[in-house]
Amino acid sequence: MTTINDIAKMANVSRTTVSRVFNNGYVSEDVRKRIMKIVEETGYTPSLSAKSLRTKKSGVIGVILPKISTETASRVVSGINEVVAKENFQILLTDTELKKEKEIEYIRLLKSRHVDGIILLATNINADLIKAISAADLPFISIGQDLPGVTSILYDDYHAASDLTNLLVANHHKKIAFIGVGEEDPSVGRQRKMGYLDTLAKTNLPIREEWIEEGDFSIESGYECAKKIIRNSEKNLPTAIFAVTDRMAIGAMEYLREQGYSIPQDIAVAGIGASTMSKHLTPPLTTVDYYNKDAGKKAAQLLLAQMVQKKDKEKYTQTYRLIKRDSV
Amino acid sequence: MTTINDIAKMANVSRTTVSRVFNNGYVSEDVRKRIMKIVEETGYTPSLSAKSLRTKKSGVIGVILPKISTETASRVVSGINEVVAKENFQILLTDTELKKEKEIEYIRLLKSRHVDGIILLATNINADLIKAISAADLPFISIGQDLPGVTSILYDDYHAASDLTNLLVANHHKKIAFIGVGEEDPSVGRQRKMGYLDTLAKTNLPIREEWIEEGDFSIESGYECAKKIIRNSEKNLPTAIFAVTDRMAIGAMEYLREQGYSIPQDIAVAGIGASTMSKHLTPPLTTVDYYNKDAGKKAAQLLLAQMVQKKDKEKYTQTYRLIKRDSV
DNA sequence: AAAGGACATGTAATCGATTCCACACATGTT
DNA sequence: AACATGTGTGGAATCGATTACATGTCCTTT
Known part of the structure; x- marks a missing residue:
């Protein structure tokens, strides 16, 4: 695996300069080209663990589902992904298999993975959960349940x-x-x-x-x-x-x-x-x-907004639509 | 955020010792208890970015899907998750929206995120893809397409x-x-x-x-x-x-x-x-x-096996079952 | 001609863990 | 008594990036 140091050596510059190429600092056109050429040749991509360690941002958002293979869940995830992928975030998926304790366990885990935010498809409310969420101290959105003190997207x-x-x-x-x-x-x-x-x-x-x-x-x-x-x-x-x-x-x-x-x-x-x-x-x-996909999108948008700047916890109620068909 | 250094200071030991508590090294019962108590009190969890930087393992496996919200995909993911969650791995999800270039882009991305392996729900075969896979040099499983040189799980x-x-x-x-x-x-x-x-x-x-x-x-x-x-x-x-x-x-x-x-x-x-x-x-x-969930499980098992020890690239053909119903 | 600013690059500290090595002490072996 | 062995702990390097600060040019301004 080639690192920033390898690139720096090959290009005869300091690693600072290499870093600047990727982070829009001052770099002369000349040097920039030289470095980029080597980057292409070697297929170098910066280590995101190192970057994340240093910057405290991971570019990953955690999603906690009660069960992966349900249509609701996959619609919501699809909506979330649509929004966050545009900002170059990825989704780290966890599945509680409907077990309450796992929700809390996963919140901790996601925190230690330095995710930039969490979206929870909630199925229940309990004090420990609320406590875990506030302890995590991360941008957090709940979908489907009105969690006190947590920005929630609710179905009516x-x-x-x-x-x-x-x-x-x-x-x-x-x-x-x-x-x-x-x-x-x-x-x-x-x-x-x-x-x-x-x-x-x-x-x-x-x-x-x-x-x-x-x-x-x-x-x-x-x-x-x-x-x-x-x-x-x-x-x-x-x-x-x-x-x-x-x-x-x-x-x-x-x-x-x-x-x-x-x-x-x-x-x-x-x-x-x-x-x-x-x-x-x-x-x-x-x-x-219930427009689940829209709920996912909305959740993602709110999460991204919270990452930029802390917001008051709010409640959003999604619209819904009655579909009258022949079974009635 | 509390770090290993904080814990070390509070427990009056070196951070080496704290680390050993989590990694089964020699630690006296006495000290271990003292440290664990502080860990519980502070809610400390080790930074996985730091750990990953040091150990080159992330505990994350990347999954590349052609489209998130399809029943096939969600079944496969569910199968994968079931297996890897037991070993404390999480899934990093990416969605190509059926675009070929994105497959390659995501392979690179997942590589730079230091995922421990990749499972691709493949929809096509092309030389660039094969090249990208071999360049990534990671445990890799393809599901659904027979990719040359890649361990593949195939439907018949x-x-x-x-x-x-x-x-x-x-x-x-x-x-x-x-x-x-x-x-x-x-x-x-x-x-x-x-x-x-x-x-x-x-x-x-x-x-x-x-x-x-x-x-x-x-x-x-x-x-x-x-x-x-x-x-x-x-x-x-x-x-x-x-x-x-x-x-x-x-x-x-x-x-x-x-x-x-x-x-x-x-x-x-x-x-x-x-x-x-x-x-x-x-x-x-x-x-x-097609037993998609089993395919996901199988893929996950093979991936985990490859992570432990490099294996020859093999091809596995899943069984299938005809379901005769009244439409025929 | 001296001062100031814009540009380009380098030095070194830092993020939070793991791990090799060294050391201290207690116990067992010959 | 000398040595080996096992156990418990700490020191310090290291992983691969970012970034505050320093340094050096070169040009413009007064």
Whole structure:
């Protein structure tokens, strides 16, 4: 591996001068050319570890995901990358596999790797996490959960859920079932459920326990929840099922189809997430587009801005869009 | 930021000793405890830039993707991560946006970042790329393309395509259309097409130009290709369409459905990739599972092995699995 | 003609770790 | 008693860059 010293020797200059060639200092045209020629010949590229050690900047931003291979995650990462790559940053990826402790562990790790900032796709909120974030003392953005004291990009879960419920109501559904997730996830678990419940309450529609089930984000759990709902309410079937994610909605559709219910005539289904799949199902699924990629872009922009100058911690709420399709 | 020197001072030892605590050198139980206590109190974590500068190892492996937000990519990355995370490596992600030059650029960049190895999800082969790889002189794995002189993990595109074609033939299809991609991509563009063509030739089935179209991986291009095929062969419609990716197959299905053809009665459709979606389409799509995640794992294992000790460049062919579903 | 400024380059300290070598002491071996 | 061996610690060089400061030209200005 050739170093700056090798180049300096070969060009008969000091390494200071070589460094200046790369950092826009005073260098005569003459010397600059001589050095560049040698650089090209040797294929020299400066060691970024050394540079990072000296400058305290790495040109890397850390991204913490709950799970790599989900469509949401890959859209967000793609958005982040689109923005940061333009500024010649790279992404260091970590995956918590949905384990809370790992979030904190990775924040520490990323800090010791001298990343210039961190974006966290958050799935929960807890005091230790907040503490770890503030201890890291780095530009930090949370996506998806409102972390106190942290710049957060939020989806409007409450209103998305209530709009969707209202859409079902507008389509003459009076008996609306719900497939949710656990409340450890404040946004998906709690906010979306509140949106659903409040809307039913406001429109004086019945809320029945046997119409409400809790899954774990997976297609299979959507299937199981639908099964429970149907079985537990044989005499009083709902006419619509609202699942808080597309995947669970898909599982529900599958069960309904297996049981011979037709969608939406017998039972309507709606989800959230605007997965690619949702458009190509039969019938196409009514859902909510959260513009995940834009959320990633926005997060990256805010992060870059914070790196230049400390900002007050703010909250940004993303827009969303109802996509009405034939499943309702 | 606290450094090793701070810790050393606070513990009244030399920084050598502090370093030894983290690197399993001789340290008395007494001193080790004293140091660890201070480490905990201060939240000290060693600077990995400094460490990397000194040791020439970074604990980071570079991954070069053609496009981040595709299901294939995210499965592979997930597999890679699963393996390397266990050894405390992280992934540095780069996205070429399908631009050849960027592959080379990123190889250089990753090199200067002192990554310990690189995994490339390859989409093409060219001399400059090979040169750049050998110049980098790093443990290197290619996934998806057979790069000369580079350890490669290959999908068996030729046989997967010919098996799939044979499956169509076995289902009494004699007029089989094909939606492919450009031959710049040797694996998807060339091998899969060869598998298709050779099988037709061997079984004495007709190969007709108007049944062969070329898309660009997207769902829309699948739709357009299907449209062209149907329009160009009105008097002699194929009874099956083989698309080399699931996404293009989905586009084709969409067009066929719009035009009132029923699948598979009028025209059968098959794809490759075993996308999550394929299972939930109506009808479910016949496809080939390439076990992308396993490919990622395998790549990571080989890379880790190469990092320990240089190995001969080898070629590994992944197994695949035909998934026969109702679209055929 | 002396002073000041712009330009070009070099010297040396520094970033935060690792690691070779030396040294001190205690214990075991012959 | 002399020597080897094992254990625990520190000194100092080193990795490859950046950067404050110093130095030396050459030109312009007054």
